[in-house]
Amino acid sequence: MSNDEGKNVYQQYDPFQYNQLDMNRSIFHQQAAAALDPGLMSFTNFFDTSSLEYNSLSKAFDVSCCSSQVISAVDDVSKKKASTTTPNSSVSSSSNEAAVEEDSVKSNKLEDIKGRCENKDEEKSKKQNSNLSKKKEKRPREPRFAFLTKSEIDHLEDGYRWRKYGQKAVKNSPYPRSYYRCTSQKCVVKKRVERSYQDPSVVITTYEGQHNHHCPATLRGHSAGIMSSPFYASASASVTAASSGPTLPQELFSHLLPTNNCQTDPAASMMYQNLSLQQHLQLPDHYGLLQDLFTQK
C-alpha cells in the first residue's frame, strides 16, 4: 500500500525528473509569489495570517508536489483517488471530521477492550467481528505531510509529546520506520519517522492529522524551549522540505521557522539572523524552491 507512498517520496529526490517539472515549478513560483506578501513576511507569519494566504500556499504546495525541493507525501490513498481529479481538488477532507470519526472508532475499540474476555478464541472472534464492522465504515485517511530534515537525530523535537507505538523495517532500506502517536488525550495525530536510504543524513517525518490542542511547548513560553531544541537547531540548519494539502501543520512550521517570538526574544532573533534559512539550505540550485520562495522580492 504505502509502498507507493515511499516511491512517491523518493521519486521527488530524483534529479533526473526535475526537468520535466519546470513548468509546474514556474506555476508554483507564480502562486507562491502571489501568496506571499510583498513585504517579505517570514514563513511563519505567512502561515499565521489569513486563510486566504494559507490556502494560496496550500495550492502552491500542491503544485509543488511535482517540484524538486518541496517534497510532499500526500496520503497515498487520497492521492490515488485524486489522480482522477485535479491535483488541487483532492485533499480537502476536513481533518476535524476525520478526527471525530476516528474518535468514534476509538471509543468502539474501548468498548471492545472492556468486553474482552479471558477466552482467547472468543477474543479472536470478537476482534474479527470488530474488524468486520470497521471494514464496513472504511474511514478516509487524514492528509499527510512529509518533512525532510537534515539531522542526525531520528526523532526530532517539535514541541509535542509523542509515544512510539511501533517500528517496522522498510523494504529496500536499511533504516527502520518508527511510528508515533501524540500522547495528548483525544489527539489522533500520528507521525512516522524514517531515514532516507538514499541520503541517510535526511530524516523523513510524515505527519498525519492535525493537533486538536495547543503545543505543550507553546504553553510554557515556548520560544526558549523550542529554540534550544535539537529540532529547531537542525531545522535551522537545513530545512529541506515542506508539505502539501490544505491542512498544513502550522505549529510545525511555526517551530521550524522563526516565529514572532523571535522579535521579542533578542537571543532568538539573533539566532535567526545568524541562521537564515536561505543561507543554510544545502541543496543544489534546482532544489531551491523554498529558497526561491524566500528570495522572492
Added chain:
DNA sequence: CGGGTTTGACCTGCGC
C-alpha cells in the same frame, strides 16, 4: 508506579 519503548504477532490492503 506511571509513562515510554521494544518487539513479535496480527490485521489490512494491494498487486499479481
Added chain:
DNA sequence: GCGCAGGTCAAACCCG
C-alpha cells in the same frame, strides 16, 4: 486466492 509490505496492537520490559 495468495503473498507481500505497511500499519497497529499489546505484552513485556525499561527507566526515572
